[in-house]
Amino acid sequence: MLVNIANxxxxxxxxxxxxxxxxxxEQSLVNSLDKRVNLVFLNRKKGAITPWFIVRLNRILERSxxxxxxxxxSDLYHFVWGKKLKSKVCITLHALPKGLVRREGxxxxxxxxxxxxxxxxxxxxxxxxxxxxxTISEVVQKTLYDNYGVESTVVCxxxxxxxxxxxxxxxxxxxxxxxxxxxLEHDKKGQDLLxxxxxxxxxxxxxxxxxxxxxxxxxxxSSLPNCMLKxxxxxxxxxxxxxxxxx
Numbered sequence: 001m002l003v004n005i006a007n008x009x010x011x012x013x014x015x016x017x018x019x020x021x022x023x024x025x026e027q028s029l030v031n032s033l034d035k036r037v038n039l040v041f042l043n044r045k046k047g048a049i050t051p052w053f054i055v056r057l058n059r060i061l062e063r064s065x066x067x068x069x070x071x072x073x074s075d076l077y078h079f080v081w082g083k084k085l086k087s088k089v090c091i092t093l094h095a096l097p098k099g100l101v102r103r104e105g106x107x108x109x110x111x112x113x114x115x116x117x118x119x120x121x122x123x124x125x126x127x128x129x130x131x132x133x134x135t136i137s138e139v140v141q142k143t144l145y146d147n148y149g150v151e152s153t154v155v156c157x158x159x160x161x162x163x164x165x166x167x168x169x170x171x172x173x174x175x176x177x178x179x180x181x182x183x184l185e186h187d188k189k190g191q192d193l194l195x196x197x198x199x200x201x202x203x204x205x206x207x208x209x210x211x212x213x214x215x216x217x218x219x220x221x222s223s224l225p226n227c228m229l230k231x232x233x234x235x236x237x238x239x240x241x242x243x244x245x246x247x
Contacts, residue, residue, distance in 0.1 A: 011034065016036070016038065017040060023046075040060055042057065058081045058085070062085070068088055070089075071089060071130075074091050074123065086131070090134065091132070091134070093152065094157070099120055099121055099122020100122050100124070101124050101148060127144070133153070135154055135155075175203065177206050178198070183213040184219060
């Protein structure tokens, strides 16, 4: 979606820069960016926090003289220096809010590593400090306010509907084929529920998942009920295409 938004903004005449922080990225997505989009690679190793990375990030932001700084994750706000830059920061919450608004202390993180426990997930770190917060639905907006007291503006996800060709309104003969294009994160996306439904219908529906994510192995495993039926009627494809025709 970032590619679509950046390209649309560039087409509208805005000066757009995309900063890729980590050295992990998909080249095909980079290649699909409009040539008018200024692309900057910081090449940080995933999870590394060094003074040089923070200094370089803020130098680039200052030289760009942005009107708006949109962060991919709210915890990056901590690395933006100065009142002037911080005042231009905004964030979009794409999922229901979860976790703490403050980072865990060093001792908590060390304790978790000693106990071999994962760091608590949070998508709302520093959310109450960011001056401009957007949410993708009224449900997310209400939950964010009720649970954290953070006000936000609803901006629905931009979907390029021209990429989808509608099927006729007649029902298909035989099996109904369902295609889900999404990150494989069943806790957020509910792919496990769709698998359970497909298995329970015993052949009247097939499901194709197109995407990658942390739940790939879980969705492939036999830990879900009706695993034999699941293997017959559910397929996972790791790559996504720009345009899909529903048939």
